[in-house]
Amino acid sequence: MELESVPGVGAKTAEALRELDDPERALSEGDVAALARAPGVSEGRAAHIARGAIRAEHDDPGGFAATPRARELFEAGLSLLQERTVTDYGAKRLETLYPSGVRSRIDEVRAFTERALEREPAPEVRSVLSGVAPLSAAGDVRVRDRCLATGDAERYAAAQSAIPEVSVELVDDARQLAELARSYATVVALDEGFAGVDVEGDVRVEPDALDEPASVVPERVLTFFARNRDSVRAAIAVHREAGLDAPCDLDELAGALDQLDADGSVTGDDELDRLSTAVDDLDAAVSTAESVANDHLREAIEERDVTIEGTDLLSLVERGAGVDSLLDRELADEYAAAADRARDHLVDALDLRDTESMARRAFPDEPTYPVEHEERVVARLREELTATRDRRATQRKRDIADTLATMRGDAEALVDAALELDVELAVARFAADFDCAMPEITERGGFDIEGGRSPLLDVPFAEVEPIDYSVEGVTVLSGVNSGGKTSTLDLVALVTTLAHMGLPVPADAARVGRVSELHYHAKTQGTLDAGAFETTLREFGELVTNVTADRPVLVLVDELESITEPGAAATIIAGILESLTEREATGVFVSHLAEDILEAAEADLTIDGIQAEGLVDGELRVNRSPVKGQLARSTPELIVEKLAEHGDGFYADLLEKF
Numbered sequence: 275m276e277l278e279s280v281p282g283v284g285a286k287t288a289e290a291l292r293e294l295d296d297p298e299r300a301l302s303e304g305d306v307a308a309l310a311r312a313p314g315v316s317e318g319r320a321a322h323i324a325r326g327a328i329r330a331e332h333d334d335p336g337g338f339a340a341t342p343r344a345r346e347l348f349e350a351g352l353s354l355l356q357e358r359t360v361t362d363y364g365a366k367r368l369e370t371l372y373p374s375g376v377r378s379r380i381d382e383v384r385a386f387t388e389r390a391l392e393r394e395p396a397p398e399v400r401s402v403l404s405g406v407a408p409l410s411a412a413g414d415v416r417v418r419d420r421c422l423a424t425g426d427a428e429r430y431a432a433a434q435s436a437i438p439e440v441s442v443e444l445v446d447d448a449r450q451l452a453e454l455a456r457s458y459a460t461v462v463a464l465d466e467g468f469a470g471v472d473v474e475g476d477v478r479v480e481p482d483a484l485d486e487p488a489s490v491v492p493e494r495v496l497t498f499f500a501r502n503r504d505s506v507r508a509a510i511a512v513h514r515e516a517g518l519d520a521p522c523d524l525d526e527l528a529g530a531l532d533q534l535d536a537d538g539s540v541t542g543d544d545e546l547d548r549l550s551t552a553v554d555d556l557d558a559a560v561s562t563a564e565s566v567a568n569d570h571l572r573e574a575i576e577e578r579d580v581t582i583e584g585t586d587l588l589s590l591v592e593r594g595a596g597v598d599s600l601l602d603r604e605l606a607d608e609y610a611a612a613a614d615r616a617r618d619h620l621v622d623a624l625d626l627r628d629t630e631s632m633a634r635r636a637f638p639d640e641p642t643y644p645v646e647h648e649e650r651v652v653a654r655l656r657e658e659l660t661a662t663r664d665r666r667a668t669q670r671k672r673d674i675a676d677t678l679a680t681m682r683g684d685a686e687a688l689v690d691a692a693l694e695l696d697v698e699l700a701v702a703r704f705a706a707d708f709d710c711a712m713p714e715i716t717e718r719g720g721f722d723i724e725g726g727r728s729p730l731l732d733v734p735f736a737e738v739e740p741i742d743y744s745v746e747g748v749t750v751l752s753g754v755n756s757g758g759k760t761s762t763l764d765l766v767a768l769v770t771t772l773a774h775m776g777l778p779v780p781a782d783a784a785r786v787g788r789v790s791e792l793h794y795h796a797k798t799q800g801t802l803d804a805g806a807f808e809t810t811l812r813e814f815g816e817l818v819t820n821v822t823a824d825r826p827v828l829v830l831v832d833e834l835e836s837i838t839e840p841g842a843a844a845t846i847i848a849g850i851l852e853s854l855t856e857r858e859a860t861g862v863f864v865s866h867l868a869e870d871i872l873e874a875a876e877a878d879l880t881i882d883g884i885q886a887e888g889l890v891d892g893e894l895r896v897n898r899s900p901v902k903g904q905l906a907r908s909t910p911e912l913i914v915e916k917l918a919e920h921g922d923g924f925y926a927d928l929l930e931k932f
């Protein structure tokens with residue numbers, strides 16, 4: 275499929291779509307999630323593009339909902355479905371479902387719907403679905419402590435495009451490589467020729483590095499997963515809760531994600547935690563160790579009587595020796611015990627292992643009071659711990675990135691499947707909430723609805739009375755005031771639209787004749803001026819003349835008489851009905867002028883009526899299902915009839931006149 279040939283895809287969008295792995299597949303399958311991964315393409319735009327691609331694929335001229343009211347009904351139906359999705363994505367994805375007059379498109383969605391209707395819309399699944407969102411790209415990751423080095427201009431360009439996260443440097447010789455090693459913590463040389471070059475610093479010769487970007491920049495994979503961690507986790511939960519088949523081992527993926535922090539750093543590694551804590555707590559531990567030693571030494575000194583021979587004292591004073599030498603001579607054991615306590619504390623508090631002997635040297639053997647640490651040793655200890663911690667972190671990053679790099683496609687598939695499930699569950703819930711059935715779509719015109727209940731009425735769905743209504747050809751629908759004529763047209767329009775979307779319809783059963791267009795004209799408020807009247811008449815003129823066998827239409831019209839005076843209206847409606855009948859279109863015209871229309875028409879027109887069954891406590895009791903071939907009696911007639919039963923001859927005479 276040529277990308278630019280899809281309606282709505284210009285050169286710029288085509289360029290964005292080319293960034294995807296398989297844009298043709300995404301387009302032909304209407305895969306909104308994949309399309310929305312193209313840079314700068316929102317989900318709404320992706321849905322629009324997908325619709326264009328689907329239409330192109332099915333050679334669908336579009337324009338099914340041919341009037342504003344028909345479009346309103348489509349949008350109302352779509353909203354009922356969208357309200358039942360959990361994710362924003364699901365709602366957008368539903369926008370790729372549109373009413374179509376093309377059989378292959380209808381069948382394609384019907385196959386999806388059949389699958390969807392087998393789904394169990396369990397609340398637990400809905401609750402975990404709420405955390406799923408389309409995956410976002412890792413974005414711009416910039417790594418400044420590493421660089422790539424090569425002496426080859428072509429490889430230089432290849433490196434820049436393969437691993438844009440790091441700088442790529444051109445180097446001619448070992449000297450330049452050594453310079454780089456002074457500026458970067460790690461230099462990855464891409465040329466075999468550098469093998470064996472002795473340069474100080476972390477310089478690796480990895481000619482295959484460009485094939486495995488994750489080994490150079492594990493951050494790429496880690497950032498992608500860190501950014502999408504919650505969504506992938508939610509998708510895992512959805513698969514577990516809904517029992518979906520997964521493309522990978524869910525426990526393994528979940529385990530790898532558990533080792534990742536939201537910022538892409540590594541967690542859950544005891545050794546790394548130990549080393550990080552040791553670095554952070556080093557100064558505090560050294561100072562506590564000193565206090566422990568000094569407390570001990572002070573106590574020991576306080577408890578001791580130091581006896582010193584007078585000659586010894588004299589010789590000490592003569593040599594100008596301080597009290598330290600006294601300490602050395604008389605309290606060496608106590609000092610040794612105190613220093614040991616300090617060393618033990620330091621080693622225990624920081625849980626030191628490899629660096630234990632170095633840490634012990636932080637407190638010197640020579641007695642001093644107070645006991646003091648050797649700053650030089652502590653500084654070396656800090657360096658050593660920090661370097662070990664960083665090595666460990668980098669290694670862990672690499673390990674996790676290696677595992678996750680192989681799972682990126684699977685994670686995308688998991689999220690896509692979870693999002694698709696949201697769409698399917700919305701359809702399943704819609705069908706369950708409104709007691710829907712899959713309609714039969716026939717090439718024969720007309721429709722036949724059994725037990726249809728419109729979810730768009732102004733009464734709670736549970737109180738909606740089911741309607742049976744079938745029409746072949748063109749009919750006038752008469753009915754008592756507020757009997758439900760408009761509601762019946764709405765139901766027919768909604769059922770027809772949903773059926774042409776490939777979706778279930780709110781009825782016990784339904785047969786819908788396939789049409790290319792639905793023309794639903796709502797009642798106009800008030801008489802039109804001459805100009806507007808002419809426009810309306812032209813619209814009907816065009817509609818009538820364009821109806822052909824390969825472009826079947828369903829025409830629904832509500833009280834067209836309101837556009838002009840009653841006499842003229844009946845004549846005009848009769849004319850339109852005749853033309854539509856000749857062209858074998860299907861149509862329902864609601865009108866209070868049914869008798870006048872019949873009179874004005876030359877062809878045999880059928881009339882259906884929504885009948886009042888009588889008055890109960892001043893209220894009309896209505897049979898909401900139109901009765902075929904019967905003109906409905908008007909409300910005034912019913913009232914006169916009621917008065918005639920009990921009253922005098924006046925009402926009986928009046929009744930005669932109806």
Ligand SMILES: Nc1ncnc2c1ncn2[C@@H]1O[C@H](COP(=O)(O)OP(=O)(O)OP(=O)(O)O)[C@@H](O)[C@H]1O
Pocket residue numbers: 731732733737738739740741753754755756757758759760761762898
């Ligand atoms: N199937 C139904 N079940 C329950 N209530 C209904 C049904 N159909 C219609 N109603 C109720 O009747 C009201 C009037 O319906 P509607 O407007 O369709 O009647 P109408 O015959 O077109 O009226 P008008 O004579 O004013 O053109 C609706 O607002 C709704 O409350």
